[in-house]
Every structure is written in structure tokens, then in C-alpha cells.
Amino acid sequence: xxxxVGGLVKRYKTKDRQIVEAVRGIRFTLSxxxxxxxxxxxxxxxxxxxxxxxxxxxxxxGDVTVEGHSLSGRSGQALxxxxxxxxxxxxxxxxxxxxxxxxxxxxxRGLSRKTARDRGRELMREFxxxxxxxxxxxxxxxxMQQQVAICAALIHSPSLLLLDExxxxxxxxxxxxxxxxxxxxxxxxxxxxLLTTHQMEVAQTLADRISIIQNGVLTLEGxxxxxxxxxxxxxxxxxxxxxxxxxARLLADDLGAAWTGECEFRAVLDRPTDVYEIMRALExxxxxxxxxxxxxxxxxxxxHTRKPVPVENIREVTA
Amino acid sequence: xxxxxxxxxxxxxxxxxxxPTELLSELAVIVLVFYGLFxxxxxxxxxxxxxxxxxxxIVGYALWTLSMMSVGTxxxxxxxxxxxxxxxxxxxxxxxxxxxxxxxxxANVVIGLLFTILTLFSVMxxxxxxxxxSPWDIVPGLLMIASATGLGYLVASVTILMxxxxxxxxxxxxxxxxxxxxxxxxxxxxxRWLAIMAPFSPVVALLRSMMTQGAALLGTGNWLLWSVVNAxxxxxxxxxxxxxxxxxxxxxxxxxxx
Ligand SMILES: Nc1ncnc2c1ncn2[C@@H]1O[C@H](COP(=O)(O)OP(=O)(O)OP(=O)(O)O)[C@@H](O)[C@H]1O
Ligand SMILES: [Mg+2]
Numbered sequence: 001x002x003x004x005v006g007g008l009v010k011r012y013k014t015k016d017r018q019i020v021e022a023v024r025g026i027r028f029t030l031s032x033x034x035x036x037x038x039x040x041x042x043x044x045x046x047x048x049x050x051x052x053x054x055x056x057x058x059x060x061x062g063d064v065t066v067e068g069h070s071l072s073g074r075s076g077q078a079l080x081x082x083x084x085x086x087x088x089x090x091x092x093x094x095x096x097x098x099x100x101x102x103x104x105x106x107x108x109r110g111l112s113r114k115t116a117r118d119r120g121r122e123l124m125r126e127f128x129x130x131x132x133x134x135x136x137x138x139x140x141x142x143x144m145q146q147q148v149a150i151c152a153a154l155i156h157s158p159s160l161l162l163l164d165e166x167x168x169x170x171x172x173x174x175x176x177x178x179x180x181x182x183x184x185x186x187x188x189x190x191x192x193x194l195l196t197t198h199q200m201e202v203a204q205t206l207a208d209r210i211s212i213i214q215n216g217v218l219t220l221e222g223x224x225x226x227x228x229x230x231x232x233x234x235x236x237x238x239x240x241x242x243x244x245x246x247x248a249r250l251l252a253d254d255l256g257a258a259w260t261g262e263c264e265f266r267a268v269l270d271r272p273t274d275v276y277e278i279m280r281a282l283e284x285x286x287x288x289x290x291x292x293x294x295x296x297x298x299x300x301x302x303x304h305t306r307k308p309v310p311v312e313n314i315r316e317v318t319a
Numbered sequence: 320x321x322x323x324x325x326x327x328x329x330x331x332x333x334x335x336x337x338x339p340t341e342l343l344s345e346l347a348v349i350v351l352v353f354y355g356l357f358x359x360x361x362x363x364x365x366x367x368x369x370x371x372x373x374x375x376x377i378v379g380y381a382l383w384t385l386s387m388m389s390v391g392t393x394x395x396x397x398x399x400x401x402x403x404x405x406x407x408x409x410x411x412x413x414x415x416x417x418x419x420x421x422x423x424x425x426a427n428v429v430i431g432l433l434f435t436i437l438t439l440f441s442v443m444x445x446x447x448x449x450x451x452x453s454p455w456d457i458v459p460g461l462l463m464i465a466s467a468t469g470l471g472y473l474v475a476s477v478t479i480l481m482x483x484x485x486x487x488x489x490x491x492x493x494x495x496x497x498x499x500x501x502x503x504x505x506x507x508x509x510x511r512w513l514a515i516m517a518p519f520s521p522v523v524a525l526l527r528s529m530m531t532q533g534a535a536l537l538g539t540g541n542w543l544l545w546s547v548v549n550a551x552x553x554x555x556x557x558x559x560x561x562x563x564x565x566x567x568x569x570x571x572x573x574x575x576x577x
Contacts, residue, residue, distance in 0.1 A: 012572055048572065056407050058569035076413040084411060089404035089575065093330075100333050107326020108412040108419055136337075152408075 001068075002192040003030040003053070003160055008062035010048050010216075022048040024216040025062070030209075032159060033190040035182065037197065037207035039301055045216040046196040047087050050162050053194070054084045066160055080109070083153035087164035087196075091149040094138040098124060098148045101137065102155050109156040116155055123151035127177060143174025150178065154185075161185070163195040167202055179205055200298035204228075212301065214309045228295060231303055235268050235295035238278065244285040251281035258302050268295065268303045323414055327426040335430070349384075349434060353377065353442045374450040375530040381435045382460050382526075383499070385428055386519070389467035390491060392427050393420040394474035394484040401482070401577040410574060417561055420475060424468055458543075459529065463522045465550035470495075470518055472557025476564035482577055499523050518553050521545035 010023040023045040030036050038046050051057040053064050055071045055078070063070055069077035085091055092101050099120055106116025124130050127147045137145055146166065153161060163182070167175040183206060185191045197203050203210065210227045212220040220227065240263040244252070249259075255278050257265040267278060272292075279287050295303075335342045356376055397420075400406035410416050443449050470491065478484040495518065503514040503524070514520045525542040529535075537543065568574045 010572070051407075051572070054407075054411060056410060056569065056574055057572040058566065076415065079411055079413040082411070084408075086407055086575075089407060091404060091408055093405060094403070095337065096330070096333060100330070104326045104330050105408065106322075107329075108323045108409070108414065110320075110322055110413065112322050113325065113329070 001029050002032045002066070003194070004065045005029070005049070005053065006063050006065075008049060008052055008064070009060045010045070010052060010057065011060055012048075022216055023052070023059075026213070026216070026218055027062075028211060028218065028221060030160070030192045030194055032192050033186050034208045035186045035193045035195065035206050036209045036211060037195055037203035038211050038213060039197070039200075039203055040213035041305060042198075044213045046213060047164055048216075049213070050084070050164050050194065050196065051086075054082060054086075054162055055079065056086075080156070081158050082160045082162065083156065083158035084162040085146075085149050085153045085164065085166055086162075087168075090137075090145070092137050092145065092152055095136060097134050097136055098129070098140075098151070099133045101148065101152050105152045106155040111156055119155055119157070120151060123154055124148075127151065127181060141174075143170045143177075146170060146174065147178060147181075150181070154191075159191060161191055161193045163193065165196055165198070167197065167199060175199075175202065182206055200296070200301055204297040210297070212304055214305060217309055219309060220304055224297075227300055228297065231268050231295035231300050233292065234270065235266060235293055235299050236275065237264065237266050237289075237291045237293055238287055239264050239289035240282065241286040241288050244282050248282045248285055252278060255281060256303070256306065258299065266299055268299060320414060320418070323412070323419065324422045324425070327419070327422040328429075331423075331426045331430055346434060346438065349438045350442065352380065353438055354445070356380065357442055357446045357448060373448075374452050377439065377450065378452055378456050378460075378530070379526070381439075382463055385431050385435070385460075386463050386467035386495075387492060388427055388431055389424055389464050390470045390474060390495075391484075391488055392424045393468075393471040394478040394488065396420060396423055397475055397478045398482065398484065398577070401575055404575070407575045416565060417472070417558060420472075421468065424471060428464055453529075455529070455535070456526070459522050459526045459546060462525075462546045462550045463519060466518050466522065466553040469550070469553030469555070469557035472554075472561040476557075476560045479561075479564045479568045479574070495519055515545045515549065516552065518549070521549045 006027050008023050008026045010021075012020040012022055014020055026045070026049055028036070038049070040046050048057060052059045053066075053071070055064075055075045059072075063072055064078070065071070066078040067081045069081070071078045093104065096104070099117060102120030102123075103113055103116045106119065107113065111119070121130065121133065124133050129144060129147060132140055132144060132148075137148060140148065150163070150166065166182070167178055170178070179202060182193060182195070186193050186208075193206075195203075195206065204224070207224050210220070210222060210224050211218055238257070243262045249257075252265065252267075255274070256267045256269070257278070258267065259265040269275065269278075275290055356373065397406060400409060409419055412419050439450075474484050474487060474491070477487050498517050498519050503510075503517065503520045506514050514524065521542055525546050528540070528542060
């Protein structure tokens with residue numbers, strides 16, 4: 001197995017001496033060539049988990065192995081197989097060019113100058129950025145910088161790539177390029193990829209497997225198809241004749257409406273007859289169309305995280 | 320590991336070349352100081368006995384700046400990389416951060432040394448005073464830089480935990496300057512241990528007896544031995560404390576915070 005994450009626990013001590021239980025007993029595996037999307041609300045523990053896998057945060061309990069090498073203790077072997085682009089960091093020297101960055105980051109991962117340059121050129125070509133290889137990173141657009149950061153993380157040809165919010169704040173074009181590349185990287189080259197994102201379309205396009213983490217606990221895990229199938233048949237689209245009043249809108253919200261426009265929303269219903277309840281809540285505003293549809297990941301995520309984290313689950317892990 | 324060293328080396332060069340104003344201002348300072356030393360030296364000595372004394376001063380000054388560089392580089396690197404969002408990538412190196420910092424320090428010292436030598440020769444050419452600097456001075460020089468590197472790891476440890484090191488660095492410079500000026504070598508009794516164990520003390524004694532008394536490297540009593548012991552000791556202390564500080568920062572999860 002490429003990545004094995006076993007029972008990770010992380011409690012942070014904050015400045016005011018409180019304890020934050022950021023991660024409470026997470027276990028999962030990732031095989032070569034698979035893409036796992038790690039989803040969860042802000043503060044759920046995604047970044048903490050990724051940093052524990054990269055050895056940057058030390059877990060209170062549990063272990064991580066990459067290609068069979070443990071990260072606790074002597075982590076060098078595990079780190080050789082791992083590349084990471086971290087959230088909110090530059091991950092690159094802005095005063096250097098992409099090529100100089102590749103030489104440096106390759107060098108401190110044991111690559112010769114020539115190997116690092118050749119590999120860096122090849123990666124930049126795959127992103128269509130070969131003409132940018134000589135400009136300093138600070139001169140590049142935000143999207144290009146992120147693509148170069150991904151190239152740098154791949155310079156030593158790792159078999160595991162960690163991407164913490166890789167498309168955050170990027171325009172559609174840059175985001176699409178990165179998504180295309182990530183798909184090819186996993187499915188053609190067999191690199192295992194663990195990524196976090198708040199953009200459900202991105203996760204839906206990329207992931208083979210989906211994990212949802214809430215309050216430091218994995219509350220949902222499975223193949224993308226299975227996860228999407230969970231709410232298929234109970235997901236509905238409603239279209240209204242006009243924009244409803246604010247009170248009516250709030251009432252519909254209570255029944256699980258997720259608005260996609262002024263006059264349109266989706267909802268997941270336990271029973272088909274709940275349609276009447278929603279219509280009543282919206283009165284006198286007329287519902288002109290109701291359609292059953294297959295759920296998208298955003299709907300699944302919203303619906304799943306609407307319920308509070310099952311308490312017994314937390315107990316089980318912290319006990 | 321050689322690839323990592325050459326990567327550090329190249330990175331320094333590239334930055335120097337790309338930002339020549341920083342390079343020039345650094346060079347200007349060295350040139351001015353050396354020129355001043357030469358002028359002052361020849362003025363005081365009436366231009367006649369510009370022999371040993373002046374070269375001692377210059378060697379001493381060069382060693383002091385290189386050592387201070389080694390004390391400060393690693394801590395500065397950590398706070399700088401944390402601010403620039405690259406520190407965590409450095410910590411992802413399979414060689415470990417301690418080694419990467421050491422290599423960066425080495426690259427810095429070598430570049431600093433090259434500058435110093437270059438400037439020295441130019442100033443000698445300009446003033447027409449030629450100094451003889453013994454190649455044996457290299458040995459105490461290296462020992463001094465090794466101790467300084469150990470202190471550098473201590474500063475780096477403080478930086479990684481407290482996120483700032485400037486005050487410590489200032490304080491440390493004063494203490495070290497005191498240790499260099501103080502005649503610790505002539506202390507007796509229990510104080511002798513201080514002369515042996517305090518950072519820089521034995522190597523300064525070694526340099527002094529080599530320079531002012533013209534002693535050969537091996538003819539300085541036990542000062543060479545004590546200098547080696549001292550350098551190894553401070554390097555070890557530095558490495559151990561740095562390993563502990565890294566572990567602590569990883570436990571707190573604030574390696575990259577600034
Ligand atoms: N170094 C730290 N010290 C103290 N608390 C921390 C530290 N890092 C994270 N936390 C806390 O741990 C919890 C999990 O944070 P984490 O960054 O892992 O969440 P996340 O899922 O990545 O969130 P986001 O979607 O906002 O990126 C949060 O409550 C956060 O405030
Ligand atoms: Mg995060």
C-alpha cells in the first residue's frame with residue numbers, strides 16, 4: 001500500500017492553555033494511482049492530517065507509512081517518496097526562476113543539477129509553461145505560481161503527492177490545467193494523490209474516493225460513485241415562479257433548501273411526500289417545477305455535514 | 320548530499336548575482352574596514368613595522384565576521400523562510416533540516432571567505448603594503464567557525480520556537496566579544512574550565528599564542544587540543560538542542576507560523 005494512515009490523533013495546546021482536539025483517530029489507506037479527496041468544513045482537521053502525513057506536525061498517537069516506510073523516527077526514506085504543496089504557503093523562492101527553484105528543491109532531495117533541470121523542463125512543458133522557465137517566480141501570475149509549485153513538489157518523482165487546496169483562488173483556466181494534470185498524473189503515471197478542497201466540483205471531477213472529515217473524525221468514506229449514490233433518488237430541484245419572501249426562504253432553508261438562484265434550489269428529501277411540506281412553506285409563492293435528479297457532490301456534502309457529528313463516533317475514538 | 324551542497328551553493332550565487340546592490344554594499348563595507356585598518360595601522364606604526372600586528376588585526380577581524388555570520392545565518396534563514404512560506408519545504412528534505420542549514424551556512428562562509436580574500440588582495444595592491452598571513456591560521460579559523468556553527472544551531476533553535484532571534488543575537492555578540500577580549504587563558508583554578516569550555520575561549524588563546532608569540536600551531540601547549548574539544552562540544556550541544564527544538568515545534572504544529 002502506498003500510504004497507510006493509522007489512528008492519527010492530534011491535540012494542540014493553544015496560547016490560552018486550552019486543548020484543541022484537531023484530529024481524533026483518523027485511519028485510511030491510499031493506493032497507487034488513486035485520488036482521494038479530503039473534504040470537510042473549515043477547521044475540521046484536513047491540513048493537520050496532511051501535515052502529519054508529511055511529518056511536519058507530530059501526531060500524539062498513530063502512525064503514517066509511505067511505501068512501507070514509517071514517518072515517525074527516521075523519516076528520510078518516507079520523505080523520498082512524498083511531495084507536497086502546502087496551503088497558503090508560497091512553496092517556492094520568489095526571487096528565483098522556476099528552473100533555479102527546481103535545481104534547488106531537487107538538490108536538497110538528492111537530485112543532481114542535470115536531473116533536476118531535465119525533469120523540471122519536462123514538467124513545465126506538460127503544463128505548457130516552458131517559456132516561463134527563465135522569469136522569476138514573482139513575475140508569474142498566481143495560477144502559474146501554483147503550477148510551478150506543483151512541478152517543484154514533483155521534481156523528485158514522488159509516488160505520493162499531497163495537495164492542500166491546490167486550486168484555491170485560481171481562475172478557471174489555471175484550475176482546469178491543474179485538474180487535467182492531476183488526473184493524468186494519477187491515472188497514467190500511477191501517482192497516489194491526496195487533496196483537500198472546498199470546491200466540490202473540483203473534488204467531483206478528480207476524486208476516485210471521497211472522505212469527509214468533521215471535527216477531526218472521518219464521518220464518510222468511500223468510492224465516489226457510492227458516495228454520490230447515497231442521495232440519488234432523494235435529491236430534488238425546485239423552480240419557483242418568483243423570488244419568495246425572506247420568511248418563506250428561511251422556512252425552506254429549515255427543510256434543507258440549498259439555493260442555486262433567486263428562484264431555484266435543491267433539497268434532499270427523506271420521503272417524496274415531503275415535497276408538499278416544502279410547497280406549503282413557500283406559500284403563496286408558486287412552485288412551477290419539481291424534478292428528481294442524481295445528487296452532485298455539493299449536495300451530498302451539504303446534506304451529510306448538516307447533521308452534527310455522531311457523538312458515539314467521537315467517544316469511540318477518544319476513549 | 321553533495322547534490323544538496325551544490326544546490327545551496329548555487330542558490331547563494333544566483334541570489335548574489337541577481338541582487339548586485341546587496342553584494343556591492345557588503346563588499347563596500349569589507350573594503351572600507353580593511354582600508355581603514357591599513358591606513359590606521361600604517362599611521363600608528365609610522366609606516367615602518369607594518370608586520371605581524373596588522374596582519375593579526377586583519378585575521379582577527381575576518382575571523383570575527385565569519386564567525387558572527389555562522390552564529391546568525393541559520394536563525395536568520397529560519398525566520399526568513401518562515402516569512403516567505405518556504406520553510407516547510409526545506410523540512411521536507413530527506414536529509415533533515417539540520418544538515419540543510421549546515422550546508423547553507425557552509426556555502427555562506429565560503430562565499431564570505433572568498434570576498435574577504437579578494438578584498439584583502441585588492442587593498443594590499445592599492446596601499447602597496449603586503450602582509451604575510453600564515454596558512455596555519457586556517458586551522459584555528461575552522462575551529463572557531465565550527466564553534467560558531469554550534470552557537471548558530473542554538474540561535475536557530477530559539478528562532479524555531481520563539482520565531483525571533485534578533486535580541487538573542489545581539490546579546491550573544493556582546494558575550495562573545497567579551498569572551499574574546501577577556502584574557503581567559505591566564506585564569507587558574509576552577510576558572511580554567513571556563514577558559515576551556517566557554518565558546519571561542521580556547522581557540523582565541525590558541526590564536527593569541529600563535530600570533531603574538533609566534534608559536535607554531537602544535538607548539539601552543541594544549542590549546543589546540545582544547546580548541547578541538549571545545550568546537551566538537553559546542554557543535555554537539557547545538558545539534559542536540561536543535562533536534563529537541565524541531566521536535567517541539569512539530570508537536571506544537573507551528574513550524575511554519577511567523
Ligand atoms: N498550530 C496550531 N496550534 C493550535 N491550534 C491549531 C494549530 N493548527 C491548527 N489548529 C486548530 O486545529 C483545528 C484544525 O485545523 P486545520 O487547519 O487542520 O483545519 P482544516 O480542515 O485544514 O481547515 P481549513 O478548511 O480552514 O483549512 C482548528 O480548530 C485549528 O484552529
Ligand atoms: Mg486547511
